[in-house]
Amino acid sequence: MSNENEKSLEKLRHSAAHILAQAVKRLYPEVKLAIGPSTDTGFYYDFDREISFTPEDLGLIQEEMKKIVKENLPITCKEITKEEALTSFTTSKDIYKLELLEAIPEGDKITIFEQGEFADLCKGPHMEKTGQVRNFKLLKLAGAYWRGKETNQMLQRIYGTAFFDKKELKEYLRLLEEAKKRDHRKIGKELGYFIFDEQVGAGLPIWLPKGAKLLSMIEAYDTKKHEESGYKEVRSPHLGLVDLWKTSGHYYHYLDTMFPPMERDNQTFMVKPMNCPFHVSVYKAGLRSYRDLPIRYFELGKVYRYEKSGVLHGLLRVRSFTQDDAHIFCSAEQLEQELNSIREFSVNLFKDFGFTDLEIYVSIRDKEHSDAGKYIGDTKEWDLIEKEFISIVERMGIPYQIDPGEAKFYGPAIDIKLRDALGRLWQCTTIQIDFNLPTKFGLTYIGEDGEAHVPFMLHTAALGSMERFIAILLENYAGNLPLWISPEQVRIIPICDENIPYSKEICNTLNEVGIRTSVDEGSERMNAKIRKGEIEKIPYLFIIGKNEQEEEKVSVRKRHRKNLGSMTLDEIKLRLLEEIEKKVND
Numbered sequence: 001m002s003n004e005n006e007k008s009l010e011k012l013r014h015s016a017a018h019i020l021a022q023a024v025k026r027l028y029p030e031v032k033l034a035i036g037p038s039t040d041t042g043f044y045y046d047f048d049r050e051i052s053f054t055p056e057d058l059g060l061i062q063e064e065m066k067k068i069v070k071e072n073l074p075i076t077c078k079e080i081t082k083e084e085a086l087t088s089f090t091t092s093k094d095i096y097k098l099e100l101l102e103a104i105p106e107g108d109k110i111t112i113f114e115q116g117e118f119a120d121l122c123k124g125p126h127m128e129k130t131g132q133v134r135n136f137k138l139l140k141l142a143g144a145y146w147r148g149k150e151t152n153q154m155l156q157r158i159y160g161t162a163f164f165d166k167k168e169l170k171e172y173l174r175l176l177e178e179a180k181k182r183d184h185r186k187i188g189k190e191l192g193y194f195i196f197d198e199q200v201g202a203g204l205p206i207w208l209p210k211g212a213k214l215l216s217m218i219e220a221y222d223t224k225k226h227e228e229s230g231y232k233e234v235r236s237p238h239l240g241l242v243d244l245w246k247t248s249g250h251y252y253h254y255l256d257t258m259f260p261p262m263e264r265d266n267q268t269f270m271v272k273p274m275n276c277p278f279h280v281s282v283y284k285a286g287l288r289s290y291r292d293l294p295i296r297y298f299e300l301g302k303v304y305r306y307e308k309s310g311v312l313h314g315l316l317r318v319r320s321f322t323q324d325d326a327h328i329f330c331s332a333e334q335l336e337q338e339l340n341s342i343r344e345f346s347v348n349l350f351k352d353f354g355f356t357d358l359e360i361y362v363s364i365r366d367k368e369h370s371d372a373g374k375y376i377g378d379t380k381e382w383d384l385i386e387k388e389f390i391s392i393v394e395r396m397g398i399p400y401q402i403d404p405g406e407a408k409f410y411g412p413a414i415d416i417k418l419r420d421a422l423g424r425l426w427q428c429t430t431i432q433i434d435f436n437l438p439t440k441f442g443l444t445y446i447g448e449d450g451e452a453h454v455p456f457m458l459h460t461a462a463l464g465s466m467e468r469f470i471a472i473l474l475e476n477y478a479g480n481l482p483l484w485i486s487p488e489q490v491r492i493i494p495i496c497d498e499n500i501p502y503s504k505e506i507c508n509t510l511n512e513v514g515i516r517t518s519v520d521e522g523s524e525r526m527n528a529k530i531r532k533g534e535i536e537k538i539p540y541l542f543i544i545g546k547n548e549q550e551e552e553k554v555s556v557r558k559r560h561r562k563n564l565g566s567m568t569l570d571e572i573k574l575r576l577l578e579e580i581e582k583k584v585n586d
Ligand SMILES: [Zn+2]
Pocket: 014, 018, 036, 120, 121, 122, 123, 124
């Protein structure tokens, strides 16, 4: 979408948020208004009301919004003084607006936007008339703390979306429905992949046998690919002394996200939110020369981050997860080559999992905070590296976008996002440059000139978080994983007990060549077993009865395709091995 379009969509949705607030005020005058911005996909407004809104209320509010649209009220902007604003919002007892007002520095311009009897403290911009907001829909209710702080008042958030085009709205709503059906939390439960146990704690996933199988297969594949590309696997502990985190800067820039320190025998430990300092230790364990560079370390590193309970979301946002984390130490001359090969590595890896629609972002600082201690290191150095980074991506000759504010505290990044079957973008790969850690930890290598030089350090995770990547896979495929990563690839269904020994024979033959197969020896009837296999989304079901046994064949049912007829074991074996080898995803 062009910038212009995005801007006007923002305007439309922000105006929809105002109409929502106006409708709520008309229906429930006692409600206090907090804030109501537009978002990437729509808009919301936060309300303070003692009684909870119900889904029926949403229907009423939506109707009232339609009326306001029909009234076609002009939306006008008015500049007022802070005093006038204070008086006005004190009279209306709008405590949240008053708090927002207090935060506005003296002398700053204050504007309110009015439509009919409704006025809101707002910077705008807005549509000209309420009648222009024709295609909108309220979507859901959620709780949200005032200003996102857990110690603040809990508010009720009403979400909605709006589009200029009716068809676009309809398509968006269809995708939302589809996304609901594909929710990985639902699929993960149905397929018995993972759970969250209250007794264990929120955001701490527990992998059940089938999910653990899936996880370890992906990890093994990922590890193999890394090794083929010159990465050396390393392992590190889950915690380290607090001084380690102070030296790395995490203690100063990342503390909010870290679990609190633990003390024992006058020592303080902290659980790792990242693996980086440990890989620095690996580098430091030997004397390095320019001949050794680039050095690439890789680890499936479990990290722990204290995400607020409000943002936890299935496997997408958790408190413990595994990164396919890698760190590359190289010279300045090798930087461009390394960035290029990391990008290619990720692109190829995604292709194997069926993702080919990728977008590249260059994450830089947001200029407003560039000096405010949000970022470590020298501003001039940042400027230089950001420029260099952008020109490297420019030379890659691939389309990219700039993402201000998404840089890490230690350096800018190249982020790769993939588009799934529903058109949603997911950030997975991140490639970050770090000009902080090598200096902080005194890393050097001996150059050709015999002198000590500081290496560049790149942080990268290809798939990103394994947990998150599995969530994306499950949603993308609606649980119908490609054959090569299905935890159970073939299930054999014997029609009666006499067929069990022959079924087991076939099962063993397939398992011996690495095709993950099991036999359903349960007492249910054949049709029930077939249904069960389909619900569990097993790619292939083999039916074995008297005829199959006599002819030494199997009846093959492929997921979605129904019956493939009877085949000899060799025929089907070759077919499966080829599908696995080619990573077919139908
Ligand atoms: Zn506004």
